[in-house]
Amino acid sequence: MNEIQTTFGQIMKKDQHMPWSKSVKFLPCLLLLLALSWACEAYAWQPRNREESLISHREPGPVVGSPRTYILGLDEDLNNLAWRAGVGYRALVRANPDIDPWLPPTGAQVVLPQAAVVPFSAQPGITINLAELRLYLIWREGAETLVRFYPIGIGREGRETPLGKFSVANRAKNPSWTPPPSVRTERPYLPGTVVPGPDNPLGDYWIGLNDHRIGLHGTNQPYGVGREVSSGCIRLYPEHIGDLFYRVETGTPVAIIYQPIKLGQRDEKLYLEVHPDQRGMIADPMAEVLRQKALLGGGSRLDLDRVRQALADKSGLPVAVSAQ
Template sequence: MLGMALALPAMAQASSQPQSAAARVESAPDRAPRVPTFKPDGDLAGELQVFSTVYEDTFAGIGNEQALGFLELVKANPGVDPWLPGEGTLITLPRHYVLPDVAREGIVINLAEYRLYYFSPEGVQVYPVGVGTEENPSPLTKAQVTMPLESPAWYPPASIRAEYEASGEYLPKMIPPGPGNPLGTHALLLSEKGYLIHGTNKQFGVGMAVSHGCFRMYNEDISRFVYQVGKGTPVQVIREPVKIGISGGEVWLEVHRPHEEYSARDRERLWQQVSEKVDQFRQQHPEVQVRRKSIEIAVDQANGLPIMVGEKLTRMAADESASSPGAEPEGQPEQTLYF
């Protein structure tokens, strides 16, 4: 948990009343967003929170209630049983983000972290989303919202109907609204032909790679979100497992492993991506220095939690002067500390 200790900002208690996840979901308001709206601070937004479980809780239920994905909870809480965390276990709610390095407007979906960012004049909201599998990937695209849909019917494409037929199952040409509809209660139609942001009747898949390419949200989120998002809202779909940014003179790095299990091959690929990203960042920001050890910790954990890996030289010099009044500057810090 060393990376968490290095990255952890002030933590807020998310729940004080011991209720089951199912009971807490029922009390949610109809239209108010279930997630906070954070004001970005440079390239960062949000804060980590802690949550005290009751005996009935599972990560799937907590994710549904708190609008967080199953995998992001698992990665942020190593060593905790996601199906039986136990009574009174404090778990981390990963709501601290390095913002994606793209135009921060409208909707940005980062496939690598299974998250949807919604940027508005008030700030940014972050939602978990289910995305396409390796066999049926979600498209990397720039699109727009064309229409909100209430109680959508589903017209399965021929490819999906063929899959069902090959497995001996029958899938009709139209699935009417209702509990058996995979699109859930609401949807946003996109200009990218055949793709939607929609609810689901299989809520466990939110925050995982499970769909045929569309983007699944909890019904409790999409039923509110469709009333926030207007026609023409831009939608960017990216794949960015490594994010780096500056906030208040500090350099922060966020690394996402692709699966719950973390193989040596995945680690090698991520290290290469991190190396390239950090080199590019330093070229763009020559005034910063980064610590190799902190970067190694971020890659070793790859838990999706931001970790501070460096800072601006001007800030470092000011900190050194404050800690040693009257001392002469000693030039650059030891190079062994830096990437």
């Protein structure tokens, strides 16, 4: 996968054939272009490039999107960057294990986890993989199949988001929120109904499932996206739920799965994406990789040393594991 790197250092580097006194005149324009470029992609879902969104429904495990790097500025931290980069907080931290998420050094190069292996079982509709805190939307436009993914927040310990197959039952813009009994027990001071507005934890959009315990919604606390903090519902960044809301309808299938290990392929190369197995459901990680390789088929062979390293790192990034 190609890595796109946006750094102030690259822009400020002098041209070998241009005197610095002349090249500096262009610096404000270059910095403005960089700022505008970042602003256009800030808070965005992935992939942004339509070509990278196209997948073949006959080939399981496609790798979509591309990782990027970002140079931290003064007083920036990973908590704030996650929202602006359109990625989940935990995903960003795992992709950058050597960087202090709260007090990172200015100028540190951060990997943005904006690439992913699409789960084997993903079909047109919504697939939510709890293990990676990510939602996939697959849809068809004529003869083409496209995918995009969004980071999510899910249920905390004791209030876990359930697994299973569901469908969209209802949709609402500017929803009111009636706290369920479980939430009211914890917070008895809540009103009977929370009206739409900045204090409403559902945000601006609600997508209800046929299991009335849960739904997909926005949030008035974006920093909870990419974490296990909800009472069971799936929360998305405000910008993402606004996009998803208009792409689904009543009856859209929703599959909630748990797959911490995903093997995929791009350009005849194998990629392994590994997340922590929080629920302890994978007894033998290597056996799981080999099982998925058998399902993928193809002529590429696994480099088992690379596989072992990816299983140990659990970076959440698609890592090349093809044998040379």
